[in-house]
Amino acid sequence: MHVTQPTMRGRTTSLLNTADIEVWPGGLLRARANHDARILARAQWVLRRKRDGRYLAAVLPEGLMPLLPRWNRESGLDEALDALDVHPGHLRPGIERVGELPLHRLQERLEALGIDADAYEARTGLRLVAEPDWLSLAGRDRYRRPLWLHVDAARAWAGLRDAAARDGVVLEAISGYRSHDYQLGIFERKRARGLDVPAILEVNAAPGYSEHHSGLALDIGAPGEPPAEESFEATPAFAWLQAHAGGHGFGMSYPRGNPHGIVYEPWHWRFHSPAGPD
Ligand SMILES: [Zn+2]
Structure with missing residues (x-):
């Protein structure tokens, strides 16, 4: 998996949005346990389940770190990882296209x-x-x-x-x-x-x-x-x-x-x- 650093343009940072999972840039989410705090402190991105706000996994420089058991069977995971892969192509200056998630x-x-x-x-x-498929801080x-x-x-x-x-x-x-x-x-x-x-x-x-x-x-x-x-x-x-x-x-x-x-x-x-x- 090719993973990019969160894009910083001035103070702007983006949240990648998918149907089931939000992909948060590192440094913004608070840990709810000490174990998570050490991981979140180093996270480039955090996968967060939208339904209940639980953290699923963190993207660290060395790879994905689970934050929840069985995170890899989570529905919508592929879509979230895909969003990470294409990011930040849609954030290049002048190509700030915002798409919409399906409603079905x-x-x-x-x-x-x-x-x-x-x-x-x-x-x-x-x-x-x-x-929208991504949001701006x-x-x-x-x-x-x-x-x-x-x-x-x-x-x-x-x-x-x-x-x-x-x-x-x-x-x-x-x-x-x-x-x-x-x-x-x-x-x-x-x-x-x-x-x-x-x-x-x-x-x-x-x-x-x-x-x-x-x-x-x-x-x-x-x-x-x-x-x-x-x-x-x-x-x-x-x-x-x-x-x-x-x-x-x-x-x-x-x-x-x-x-x-x-x-x-x-x-x-x-x-x-x-x-x-x-
Ligand atoms: Zn209102």
């Missing part, structure tokens, strides 16, 4: 939740959102976690945040890219707490239908403000966003009375297109 497996997972995709789409006007979020975004959104977010800072306004990222598996996990945890699916759907988009899956949307907050609360609309940060975000290609997806029946989310912004010339 999502259908059966929605059925398992008892969600009728056709009825849901008719009611909400939402469409399935594919995950866009700094850290409020909780010091790596913030992953579509490369275009990552660049636009940096520009937005810096422009706000020049005006004396601090913008914090609360959350960027989230996988289909992550959204499924929300449903599983809430069901385990006794909520039924219709109740969960009043607050959360069905798995596969969140704009966060695309890597183009992020939740924005201000220091000291609670995350994802309507009170964000009273902050100077929100006033600044309303005046300037559009010029950076960002729009608020869920204003009051939006046609999707989604609650008002003044914190949720999606990158649509680069700003035009001034």
Whole structure:
């Protein structure tokens, strides 16, 4: 296997995304055990199972090091290793093509939740959102976690945040890219707490239908403000966003009375297109 070093262009680093497994660049994931810590410290890449976040194996200079028993029988492993092999061809300057992962497996997972995709789409006007096949590191979020975004959104977010800072306004990222598996996990945890699916759907988009899956949307907050609360609309940060975000290609997806029946989310912004010339 030919394995390349994570590409560093400025602060940009990429996450390789496949259906079942994410391939993280080394140095970003925290170890959950001492044994793993020694391996992760030397890892060039780490294979992480999307379903539960478990680390499967690390790519070390001398080869692959298992982090989980039977890791080599994991479904989707070939696809993840292939992604490592072709990387970073798609990251050469000027060829930053972002592909999309297929959606077909999502259908059966929605059925398992008892969600009728056709009825849901008719009611909400939402469409399935594919995950990109790689994501760009866009700094850290409020909780010091790596913030992953579509490369275009990552660049636009940096520009937005810096422009706000020049005006004396601090913008914090609360959350960027989230996988289909992550959204499924929300449903599983809430069901385990006794909520039924219709109740969960009043607050959360069905798995596969969140704009966060695309890597183009992020939740924005201000220091000291609670995350994802309507009170964000009273902050100077929100006033600044309303005046300037559009010029950076960002729009608020869920204003009051939006046609999707989604609650008002003044914190949720999606990158649509680069700003035009001034
Ligand atoms: Zn959001």
